[in-house]
Amino acid sequence: xxxxxxxxxxxxxxxxxxxxxxxxxxxxxxxxxxxxxxxxxxxxxxxxxxxxxxxxxxxxxxxxxxxxxxxxxxxxxxxxxxxxxxxxxxxxxxxxxxxxxxxxxxxxxxxxxxxxxxxxxxxxxxxxxxxxxxxxxxxxxxxxxxxxxxxxxxxxxxxxxxxxxxxxxxxxxxxxxxxxxxxxxxxxxxxxxxxxxxxxxxxxxxxxxxxxxxxxxxxxxxxxxxxxxxxxxxxxxxxxxxxxxxxxxxxxxxxxxxxxxxxxxxxxxxxxxxxxxxxxxxxxxxxxxxxxxxxxxxxxxxxxxxxxxxxxxxxxxxxxxxxxxxxxxxxxxxxxxxxxxxxxxxxxxxxxxxxxxxxxxxxxxxxxxxxxxxxxxxxxxxxxxxxxxxxxxxxxxxxxxxxxxxxxxxxxxxxxxxxxxxxxxxxx
Ligand SMILES: Cc1cc2nc3c(=O)[nH]c(=O)nc-3n(C[C@H](O)[C@H](O)[C@H](O)COP(=O)(O)OP(=O)(O)OC[C@H]3O[C@@H](n4cnc5c(N)ncnc54)[C@H](O)[C@@H]3O)c2cc1C
Numbered sequence: 001x002x003x004x005x006x007x008x009x010x011x012x013x014x015x016x017x018x019x020x021x022x023x024x025x026x027x028x029x030x031x032x033x034x035x036x037x038x039x040x041x042x043x044x045x046x047x048x049x050x051x052x053x054x055x056x057x058x059x060x061x062x063x064x065x066x067x068x069x070x071x072x073x074x075x076x077x078x079x080x081x082x083x084x085x086x087x088x089x090x091x092x093x094x095x096x097x098x099x100x101x102x103x104x105x106x107x108x109x110x111x112x113x114x115x116x117x118x119x120x121x122x123x124x125x126x127x128x129x130x131x132x133x134x135x136x137x138x139x140x141x142x143x144x145x146x147x148x149x150x151x152x153x154x155x156x157x158x159x160x161x162x163x164x165x166x167x168x169x170x171x172x173x174x175x176x177x178x179x180x181x182x183x184x185x186x187x188x189x190x191x192x193x194x195x196x197x198x199x200x201x202x203x204x205x206x207x208x209x210x211x212x213x214x215x216x217x218x219x220x221x222x223x224x225x226x227x228x229x230x231x232x233x234x235x236x237x238x239x240x241x242x243x244x245x246x247x248x249x250x251x252x253x254x255x256x257x258x259x260x261x262x263x264x265x266x267x268x269x270x271x272x273x274x275x276x277x278x279x280x281x282x283x284x285x286x287x288x289x290x291x292x293x294x295x296x297x298x299x300x301x302x303x304x305x306x307x308x309x310x311x312x313x314x315x316x317x318x319x320x321x322x323x324x325x326x327x328x329x330x331x332x333x334x335x336x337x338x339x340x341x342x343x344x345x346x347x348x349x350x351x352x353x354x355x356x357x358x359x360x361x362x363x364x365x366x367x368x369x370x371x372x373x374x375x376x377x378x379x380x381x382x383x384x385x386x387x388x389x390x391x392x393x394x395x396x397x398x399x400x401x402x403x404x405x406x407x408x409x410x411x412x413x414x415x416x417x418x419x420x421x422x423x424x425x426x427x428x
Contacts, residue, residue, distance in 0.1 A: 008033075008034065010080055013301060013321065015300040016040075016301075021066075030072055033067065034080060046127075049131035053402060083104075108264040110265075113262075134259065138174070142186065149189045153195075158194065160199070161258065165353035167262070171196055172356040175225050199244070216370050229246070280316075288331055301316070306346075323347065330342070350365060357375075359372070359375055362374045
């Protein structure tokens with residue numbers, strides 16, 4: 001029997017997980033699965049960690065537990081610092097691992113359109129650390145306002161930049177938490193007076209959705225007490241102050257917490273690979289998701305710039321990463337069976353975003369849903385895509401509990417005052 005081929009899968013996100021699931025059944029392969037974290041994370045529910053509904057372990061699952069019964073898969077928790085394409089090696093600090101095939105699925109990070117100095121004044125939402133940092137700052141702001149009600153207007157003032165699904169979901173959940181869920185918990189401060197502002201540069205929220213759903217979302221958020229500012233572009237951020245360009249001219253506003261949900265860019269490693277990149281620093285790939293000059297390297301998900309048949313780049317969403325992860329795994333198996341590679345074709349399953357309790361918008365193949373129906377669809381889809389029965393059950397029980405009790409289950413501040421900066425991305 002011929003020697004086994006080594007496939008390195010870099011990244012345990014949606015793309016990497018799907019690739020590993022497809023490859024690990026193949027006895028011709030030895031798989032090395034690398035991530036800087038020890039878990040796969042379901043990023044679409046990160047905002048529920050930030051707003052104290054769910055706990056971290058509800059939306060993450062250790063990579064090792066997924067592959068524990070597959071002796072041909074080795075999981076490594078480490079930081080990938082480089083790729084040596086010529087020698088076919090992945091570099092982890094001072095150790096190197098050789099591969100026959102590499103699937104790069106390293107994802108994206110919060111992007112600031114070249115204004116990286118804004119990173120220190122804002123909180124992005126890309127990892128569990130980010131989400132826990134936001135949760136902590138949010139919960140502390142309520143405690144500080146309770147201790148010093150005269151300063152409540154300044155403390156309970158939050159700005160979210162970016163009117164895509166993440167911004168909308170954050171704004172809706174902040175409003176729900178402060179205006180409803182915790183308002184009876186405090187004696188000296190009225191948390192229902194918290195000011196939540198959502199800023200969007202374009203003329204609509206959820207710009208990739210059907211316009212009727214965008215309009216509905218704006219009205220629904222306003223009904224929940226969110227101040228929505230459209231056609232408003234951030235020009236600068238210093239400390240707690242945002243300088244904004246609006247249709248009426250420049251103005252500045254302040255906020256105790258500024259959440260940046262306005263964009264992402266590929267992880268920095270893409271700039272070291274000597275490959276063509278798009279504006280979000282994603283690697284341009286060919287029609288089977290690999291590199292023309294290195295067909296043994298596949299690039300999938302948020303780190304890849306893939307043009308569909310109409311010439312448009314595919315968006316950075318979970319289903320693209322999952323389908324490309326599976327596709328790359330299939331191409332490797334086809335190579336080994338002497339079959340030609342196939343073109344990747346994306347099956348678009350639609351968009352959805354939740355606005356709050358009993359309210360969401362969704363569109364699938366021309367069908368549009370909003371309100372309670374949209375919310376039910378959102379619940380079912382988000383439960384279905386969770387990895388692991390325990391997580392599905394925990395989330396379902398927490399949601400049922402919150403639905404009937406108006407409770408938010410994860411309101412424990414684990415790192416109390418004084419506040420320590422952990423990764424330089426947070427605000428003082
Ligand atoms: C807050 C939020 C909400 C979202 N909501 C939705 C939604 O509702 N619907 C939807 O379809 N999509 C949503 N997305 C987008 C979706 O999560 C991404 O498109 C998807 O995760 C991309 O998968 P990926 O495998 O390319 O990257 P990721 O899932 O980001 O995985 C990348 C992995 O690589 C690891 N990694 C990165 N660099 C290194 C390194 N140097 N060394 C080792 N490991 C490394 C990371 O730790 C991570 O585990 C959301 C994203 C966010 C952040």
